[in-house]
């Protein structure tokens with residue numbers, strides 16, 4: 160396996176990340192195969208979208224990268240550093256600062272008894288980003304202004320329940336931004352918001368990316384928003400990456416039957432940021448000790464005998480576009496696909 164090179168702009172390089180959760184009690188050997196052999200890269204100033212249905216392993220992938228949970232196997236290189244080896248007993252304070260997570264429910268992550276100003280000043284204090292009280296206050300107001308909460312003095316004194324969902328999510332971004340992160344893991348940051356304000360948050364993410372050279376992993380079940388914000392898109396199904404590459408290329412020329420299914424559920428890929436529910440024959444396979452082969456076999460209209468025998472390898476179907484499906488016979492890829 161090729162060693163990642165530091166200084167080439169790669170912020171995150173995830174290799175063969177796998178997470179199997181033991182289930183069924185102390186004497187059971189059953190495992191939920193939540194994330195299987197996931198590999199991708201994200202560069203500075205790049206957004207990689209991770210898209211898939213509920214239970215496909217998106218949040219588990221983000222939790223592994225943030226090191227809220229530890230992988231069963233695989234490697235995580237952050238700015239060229241093998242973090243699992245370098246920090247085997249848990250993430251360092253620096254890693255926890257540099258990798259920030261923003262969650263789906265902005266209300267759940269804010270304590271109702273504290274003001275917005277308190278929420279934003281807390282990470283600044285913990286990570287010692289302001290030397291004195293005056294600078295702390297200035298920084299809080301500057302961050303509120305950056306995320307579009309104006310006038311900042313007014314918002315600093317408000318409580319979470321006095322804000323709309325979109326405003327609360329802006330606070331979540333301000334709090335993450337407070338500690339100068341390099342990578343943001345945004346797990347369904349707009350899915351609980353009204354359609355009318357989703358675009359505002361996605362545009363805020365885009366602006367923060369430009370102004371702070373951030374790298375983003377944007378997690379969504381909505382392929383239209385994955386395309387809107389993601390330079391690259393990775394499609395996950397039942398814990399596996401099944402297709403990835405340039406977002407536009409994937410939207411215009413989807414290869415994997417599952418990606419085609421996701422796209423067929425989008426009412427208007429040019430305008431809509433809301434996809435209809437994916438309905439198709441068959442069910443998502445059980446993730447508890449799943450059978451070998453392609454995980455989409457039970458739902459796939461093109462299924463062949465070989466599909467049930469082994470997981471297909473990564474095949475290139477375009478310059479920056481790959482898939483894992485036996486319908487394609489492009490060059491197999493030996494190394495981890497880049498994000």
Ligand SMILES: Nc1ncnc2c1ncn2[C@@H]1O[C@H](COP(=O)(O)OP(=O)(O)OP(=O)(O)O)[C@@H](O)[C@H]1O
Nearest residue numbers: 180191193212213214215216217218219220380446
């Ligand atoms: N701690 C855990 N123990 C056992 N199984 C788990 C655990 N955490 C997640 N899982 C399982 O792993 C699978 C992937 O879950 P994950 O939350 O990553 O999916 P997701 O793609 O984020 O879905 P959603 O869109 O609903 O958020 C699911 O089957 C889930 O039930």
Ligand code: SF4
Nearest residue numbers: 453456459466484485
């Ligand atoms: S590998 Fe086979 S079952 Fe899986 S998506 Fe391709 S054709 Fe369908």
Ligand SMILES: [Mg+2]
Nearest residue numbers: 217218219346
């Ligand atoms: Mg999730």
